[in-house]
Amino acid sequence: MTEGSGLVDVESLGKRYQELRYRTAPTWAHLIGEYSVAGHFEDVSATAEAAELRDLREVAHAAAALARTPDGTPVSLDGAVLAWQAATRADVLEHRFAELDVDPLFGPVTQFPGQVAKLALPSAEVAGALPKKYRGFARNLRDRLERLAAGRAAGRTPVAFAVADTVDRVRKWLHTPLEDDPLLAVDRAARTDHLRAVVGEVVRPALADYANALTWEVAPSARPDERCGLCWLDDGDRVYATLVRSHTTTDLHPDRIHETGLAQVAALDEEYAALGREVFGTSDVPAVMARMRDDPALHFDDAAGLVRAAEVALARATDRAPGWFGRLPRAACAVEAATSGSLGQYMLAPKDGSRGGTFVINVSDPRAWARYEVEALAFHEGVPGHHLQMGLAAELTELSEFRRTTTVTGFLEGWGLYAERLADEMGLYSSPLDRLGMLSFDSLRACRLVIDTGLHAKGWSRQRAKRFLAEHSPLSPGHIDAEVDRYIVTPGQALAYLVGRLEIVRIRREAERRQGAGFDLARFHDVVLGAGQLPLPLLEAHVAAALPGVVG
Known part of the structure; x- marks a missing residue:
């Protein structure tokens, strides 16, 4: 050309x-x-x-x-x-x-x-x-x-x-x-x-x-x-393989992703047992999940309370972010209610600065929202999640515009899920019950690996997918229906979350191993977020070059 x-x-x-x-x-x-x-x-x-x-x-x-x-x-x-x-x-x-x-x-x-x-x-x-x-x-x-x-x-x-x-x-x-x-x-x-x-x-x-x-x-x-x-389509396997590569940025086979999801679902049981004993007095995982799902006292009554809880969590995270990140976006992040779309999403501020970033939360059915879910979602969509990630990328004026606005699902959602666990390291969850919310979202993302591949590679029915999610997560029936239907109409997208997080965690562990006592977590976060959104193999190469081994 x-x-x-x-x-x-x-x-x-x-x-x-x-x-x-x-x-x-x-x-x-x-x-x-x-x-x-x-x-x-x-x-x-x-x-x-x-x-x-x-x-x-x-x-x-x-x-x-x-x-x-x-x-x-x-x-x-x-x-x-x-x-x-x-x-x-x-x-x-x-x-x-x-x-x-x-x-x-x-x-x-x-x-x-x-x-x-x-x-x-x-x-x-x-x-x-x-x-x-x-x-x-x-x-x-x-x-x-x-x-x-x-x-x-x-x-x-x-x-x-x-x-x-x-x-x-x-x-x-x-x-x-x-x-x-x-x-x-x-x-x-x-x-x-x-x-x-x-x-x-x-x-x-x-x-x-x-x-x-x-x-x-x-x-x-x-x-x-x-x-x-x-x-079930003649060319469905080829279509799905392409969508999996597109969303995860990896060449992982659906069978391997499916098995990874099953292993992650099983591994979460130990954490549920420990927190369940502390919060509910029982370590029986099905009983813990049933209590989380069915206890009306653990669910919201109105939209205003739901939005307010998100605002409080986001404000706490914003105050705590310095020290965990060397560079933070200048734009603020607001919380806004919606009555359609996904449970929560982040909307980037326009480049003319006419508004800031926005964490949009679906309040169409407040009673479907458990109180313990809001903090994890706020940390995913807002701070230290997508607002830091996308808001900072938009301000990287040293990068060309296509780099500042690039979307790479595996990186985007992998970071959002990484942020939920990072929030735990930062001490942001306000109670053991809210930490159960973190596990609830982890269950959802682990189940996604099983269900998305089950539907599109193994021929699962819609009902079988919903049954699996009900058995292995504390989500409400309304959220279960919405989640499974989402996986059906957007094949492969739901895989990006946990595949991305596992890759980011692995890249972090490799950097810690290379740098030893010289490893600085805030520096690592700045390197990861300071280059815009990257395919995960390219992120690994970038971090390795930016954070090489320390010569003793």
């Missing part, structure tokens, strides 16, 4: 890749403060996918030739990170996942209404681009139906419950009065007659057509609960 008459350098190639990301993920770009694509929405058409795939392969090929051996400096990783990102994205696109993608949890019907209220509108020009973006959303829904039709023709179909749940969400949306439409939850100045007309005359008809087509065309051939995993 050339630019003008000279060879492309990694800086210009990184800019090209970032522009490609903005163009193909414009809603994400808008959320992080890139307003040049404010009038665009994600294009899922086969034509757009083919063009993106071609561009990604070109970038990956050129970046691989520019990759350097890591020398301990973050910039030495540019070529390798870029090559990995572009090649991995291209590998995933080649499987045409859009041909079977109906997702009631993270699909556009669920995600976009929640994102709209967080879209910054810093100028009249950006606000004026919203009608075009909304037309793009409507077109996205119609394109999805075309992709699903192509999938049916090839024998690739979505899961039945996901189709039904998505239809339910659309119907509820359409029963909302136009004036209360979630797409009109924008700044008052942007809520124009034109925008209302687009929502009423373009978006809502597209939603109705989408729901009708899902009901009458897609649902009849959708896969039942007994065949909800990818392995």
Whole structure:
């Protein structure tokens, strides 16, 4: 690849890749403060996918030739990170996942209404681009139906419950009065007659057509609960292997991941027994889990109490972070309630600083939340978890923009889970009961290794997966249902948490062994977080170069 008459350098190639990301993920770009694509929405058409795939392969090929051996400096990783990102994205696109993608949890019907209220509108020009973006959303829904039709023709179909749940969400949306439409939850100045007309005359008809087509065309051939995993598709094993590599950044085989999960589930029993004896007076693990799940006194009554508990935990962690980290993000982290989406998620501050980072917590069913779960989640999503990780990365001005905004699931969620245990080292859990919450989340992540691979590599049914999670974790029935359904519609993503943490812990232990008495944990954390998000093998090489053995 050339630019003008000279060879492309990694800086210009990184800019090209970032522009490609903005163009193909414009809603994400808008959320992080890139307003040049404010009038665009994600294009899922086969034509757009083919063009993106071609561009990604070109970038990956050129970046691989520019990759350097890591020398301990973050910039030495540019070529390798870029090559990995572009090649991995291209590998995933080649499987045409859009041909079977109906997702009631993270699909556009669920995600976009929640994102709209967080879209910054810093100028009249950006606000004026919203009608075009909304037309793009409507077109996205119609394109999805075309992709699903192509999938049916090839024998690739979505899961039945996901189709039904998505239809339910659309119907509820359409029963909302136009004036209360979630797409009109924008700044008052942007809520124009034109925008209302687009929502009423373009978006809502597209939603109705989408729901009708899902009901009458897609649902009849959708896969039942007994065949909800990818392995039931002709090319499912290949698709799943690619998704596992993409999310974990490793070449671990699903069988090995499955066995690792089973071993981790068994190992947690000893910790449950010890803490159960202290908190409940019993070391019987099933009895401990039953008490955690069923005791109404251990669950929240209202959303306000849930949010307040998260705020208190986050404030305590923020105060304690200095000393465990040498470099901390300048941006603050707020807590915000939501009524849809995952149990909790972190939203990065936009690059214009119009708001800080946000820990979003799902309060749609407060009684499903155990009081002991909140601290672990706050430490995962906020401090010392994703807010330190992503907030700091966004401020690494010495890195190019594609490095500051790169997402690598194994690193991202591996660090979030590492942070939950690091919080214990930092003394952040306020009681033995809250430490049981840490174990509860550990159980969830260990079960994910078993269930995700069970569903998509071993042919488990939806019910078998839920039964396993109920038997090996203290999660409430509502959370169990949501978790298992998430693994079904986002194959491989749930593996990233524990696989990532185990790798980060292993890398830390190797650094401790190399450096001996000279090992500094705060320095280790700064090295890990100071280079942006990295594929785990590249993280290992970077840490080894930055923290070499101490010469005695």
